[in-house]
Amino acid sequence: MNINLAGKKAIISGSTTGIGYAIAKGLAEAGATVLINGRSAKGVEEAVARLHDEVVKAEVTGFAADLSKSAEASRLMEYWPEADILVNNIGIFEPRPFFEIDDEEWEQYFQVNVMTAVRLTRYYAAGMVERGWGRVLFNGSSTGGFFSGEMVHYGATKAAILGLSRGVAESTAGSGVTANTFLPGPTRTEKVEEHFKSAAAELGQTFEEIEKDLFEKSLPSSLVKRFVSGKEVANLVVFLASEQAAAITGTAMRVDGGIVRSIL
Numbered sequence: 702m703n704i705n706l707a708g709k710k711a712i713i714s715g716s717t718t719g720i721g722y723a724i725a726k727g728l729a730e731a732g733a734t735v736l737i738n739g740r741s742a743k744g745v746e747e748a749v750a751r752l753h754d755e756v757v758k759a760e761v762t763g764f765a766a767d768l769s770k771s772a773e774a775s776r777l778m779e780y781w782p783e784a785d786i787l788v789n790n791i792g793i794f795e796p797r798p799f800f801e802i803d804d805e806e807w808e809q810y811f812q813v814n815v816m817t818a819v820r821l822t823r824y825y826a827a828g829m830v831e832r833g834w835g836r837v838l839f840n841g842s843s844t845g846g847f848f849s850g851e852m853v854h855y856g857a858t859k860a861a862i863l864g865l866s867r868g869v870a871e872s873t874a875g876s877g878v879t880a881n882t883f884l885p886g887p888t889r890t891e892k893v894e895e896h897f898k899s900a901a902a903e904l905g906q907t908f909e910e911i912e913k914d915l916f917e918k919s920l921p922s923s924l925v926k927r928f929v930s931g932k933e934v935a936n937l938v939v940f941l942a943s944e945q946a947a948a949i950t951g952t953a954m955r956v957d958g959g960i961v962r963s964i965l
Contacts, residue, residue, distance in 0.1 A: 704943040707732035711942070712777075712784045712825065714738050714768055714817060715791030717748040719890035720840065723931030724788055725761070726752055727939040734760040736781055738791075740767045769813040774820045784825045785832075786942045789818035790840045792858070796851040807854055814858035815865065822869055826878060835878035836942045839866045843884045843957035863953055870951030879950035881941050886957025887920065889928035924959030 706728060716725045717739035725735045729752060737752065739745045745763035752761045764780055766773040768791060792814045797806075822837055829835020842859040863882055870880040887893070894908065901911040916926045937956045940946055955961060 702945060704731045704939060704945060706786070706939075706942065709733045709785040709942075710736070710781070710783065711786035711788065712736045712738070712781060712821070713788040713790055714821065716788075717741070717744040719892065720885060720888055720931050720934050721788075721790040722748055722752075723935040724790060724938045726756060727932070727935035728786065728788075728942065729756045729759040729761055731939050731943070733786060733942075735762075736784075737761060737763045738768065738777070739763075739765060741765060768817045768821065771820060774817070774824075777821075778824050783828050783832075785829065785834065786836045786838070787821055787825045787829075788838045788840070788938060788942075789821060789862075791817050792840060792855075794852055794855040797854070799850060799853045802854050810854045810858050811861070814855070815861045818862065818865060822865070822880075826869060826873060826880070829878045830873055830876045833877040835873075835876075836946075837866075837869055837873075837878065837880040838938055838941055839880075839882040841866070841882040841884045841953055843886045843955050843961050866953065867951050877947075879941075879947065881950060882953040883934065883937050883941065884953055884955040884957060885934045886923070886929050886955070886960045888934060889930055893928065920960060922960050922962050923957075927958070929956060929958050 711728045711733045713721050713725045713735060715721045716737045725737050729735050737745055737748045742765040745765045749761055749763040752759050764777055766777055768774050793810060818839060826835060826837050839862050841862050866880050866882040873880060897911050898908050901908050912927060916923050934956050937954060941949060
């Protein structure tokens, strides 16, 4: 299968590192012109330079903004008024017991994880419908954290994303625009790797030993028995953004190593 996204413009929110960066790289490798976004100007500049180094002839630009703020999202829309592919990837998470999460933190999670996607999709998908082609993708999650009940606020926002994605798909029916959610499982991002390498060092173990123990004891339902890589998540997203995936819309697709014990 040859996926060719030449001539397509893609925005990936929250894409200076981790899954977002892997998606930006994958789309650039397929020929798309990509916009990398993050809150830090320095982080955006570094990610753009890194992508130029890793992908020969990549067409990439960067835009530093906190897209959870309406005014900042409007600046992006003025800078890039059109997009063919929108990947709503931005999200925050932190393990915290439910009874310690106050209203302010709940509000923050919904503004970043949900309302950012609402604002960007409402604007960019309208243009896609007018032009008769587009791909809107949302980063959901196969799990609400590594352990039961550790990130209820995060899990609730990801459940909201599922409803949003399906609603957008129904709102763009018959237009040539598709909307889908991709559901990563535990993924070896820079943040995850740093955390577990630090834990491994304290225990006098390697990352691989910690990983093996984690998936044997705490996450035994995983069928691959390891973290998913960012590239593996990106591979699914690039496919869903392609012409080959034109008949896939209104659904959620997992790339979680089989951690959820369900076929459907």
